[in-house]
Amino acid sequence: MIWNSAADFFAMGGYGVYVWGSFGVTLVCMATEPVLALVRHRNAQRNVGDDGAGVGS
Amino acid sequence: MTTIRLFQFAAPARFYRLTGALVPWCWAAFAALAAVGLFIGLLRAPTDATQGDAYRIIFIHVPAAWMSMLLYLAMAFWAAIGWAFNARLASMLARAIAPTGAMFTFLALWTGALWGKPTWGAWWVWDARLTSELILLFLYAGFISIVSAIDDPRRADRAGALVAIVGSINVPIIYFSVKWWNTLHQGASVSIAAAPKMASMMLTGMLIMTLAFWAYGFAVVFTRVRAIVLEREQHTQWAGEVARTSPAGRTPGMQT
Numbered sequence: 144m145i146w147n148s149a150a151d152f153f154a155m156g157g158y159g160v161y162v163w164g165s166f167g168v169t170l171v172c173m174a175t176e177p178v179l180a181l182v183r184h185r186n187a188q189r190n191v192g193d194d195g196a197g198v199g200s
Numbered sequence: 201m202t203t204i205r206l207f208q209f210a211a212p213a214r215f216y217r218l219t220g221a222l223v224p225w226c227w228a229a230f231a232a233l234a235a236v237g238l239f240i241g242l243l244r245a246p247t248d249a250t251q252g253d254a255y256r257i258i259f260i261h262v263p264a265a266w267m268s269m270l271l272y273l274a275m276a277f278w279a280a281i282g283w284a285f286n287a288r289l290a291s292m293l294a295r296a297i298a299p300t301g302a303m304f305t306f307l308a309l310w311t312g313a314l315w316g317k318p319t320w321g322a323w324w325v326w327d328a329r330l331t332s333e334l335i336l337l338f339l340y341a342g343f344i345s346i347v348s349a350i351d352d353p354r355r356a357d358r359a360g361a362l363v364a365i366v367g368s369i370n371v372p373i374i375y376f377s378v379k380w381w382n383t384l385h386q387g388a389s390v391s392i393a394a395a396p397k398m399a400s401m402m403l404t405g406m407l408i409m410t411l412a413f414w415a416y417g418f419a420v421v422f423t424r425v426r427a428i429v430l431e432r433e434q435h436t437q438w439a440g441e442v443a444r445t446s447p448a449g450r451t452p453g454m455q456t
Contacts (some may be wrong), residue, residue, distance in 0.1 A: 144243055144244070145243065145244065145245075145246060145247070146243070152242075152243075152277055154419065155249060155253040155254075155256065156252045156253035156254075157252070157253075158252055158254035158256075158318055159255045160254060161254055161257065161314045161315065161317060161318050162254065162256050162257060162314075163261060163316045164314045165257045165261070165310070165311040165315070166260060167259075168307070168310055168311075169258050169260045169264070169307050169310075169311065171414060172303050172306070172307060173303075176299070176300065176420055177304055177419065180420050180423040180424040180427065181423060183424065184423055184424075184427035184430070185425040186427075186428055187426075187427045187428075187430035187431045187434070188430060188442070188443055189436045189443075190430075190431070191430055191439045191440060191442065191443035
């Protein structure tokens with residue numbers, strides 16, 4: 144561990160806003176994208192079920 | 201006989217099941233790699249002598265930038281295969297890659313701006329590296345808009361393939377821009393031709409984060425391609441069977 148305290152860690156040697164601005168936005172994007180993909184998959188599954196096609200066709 | 205074996209995963213039904221089985225493992229790999237990579241990058245790697253702690257942006261900036269270029273080439277490759285061999289699944293894969301590639305391009309630009317401000321004194325400069333990476337974002341956007349603008353899926357795939365293939369010339373331009381032009385952006389710290397010019401712990405953290413982003417890319421692209429396969433194959437018998445055996449809403453978590 145290279146940090147002396149939690150405050151030290153969040154301050155990032157004075158570059159906190161740049162470092163956390165980068166990691167924060169990356170986290171938001173990489174958390175949102177899989178959810179959107181999953182929702183699209185769910186919807187696709189539902190549509191297959193709905194139109195009744197595929198049964199014996 | 202080998203040909204049949206070679207193309208057995210090119211059947212949408214098989215591919216759908218295979219990717220469905222792979223997705224949870226990709227997420228597990230991502231979680232493990234990201235935990236280790238972030239631990240090294242944020243808690244263990246020493247402060248840089250010249251750039252202070254601002255350099256820690258490297259742990260996401262470089263992996264994101266690498267992914268942006270690599271995913272573009274993968275997208276162009278599968279789009280080309282889909283066009284040349286009339287392989288629908290390859291075209292679907294190209295479509296599935298595009299949004300993830302665009303997101304990583306955006307992240308490379310965003311983290312780059314936040315790194316540029318404290319180290320160069322500017323959020324943005326029109327140098328060759330930054331400009332060509334911005335063009336990459338426009339190419340992804342162009343591909344996504346053209347495939348969604350054309351109604352006939354196969355015609356859309358072909359038009360998209362043309363954009364993807366022509367645009368792939370931009371990838372070597374991005375990669376070599378720091379060599380070919382006098383850019384504000386620093387040269388490559390890591391290349392296959394020479395020993396890396398960075399401390400080993402920084403390098404380790406960065407490479408582990410790159411692997412984490414790879415695992416993420418596979419997980420998301422597979423999830424999206426499965427959605428696309430179902431959308432396109434919704435009138436086939438196998439898709440009906442899939443929908444009946446795993447109704448939406450009842451399937452557990454990431455495995456759907």
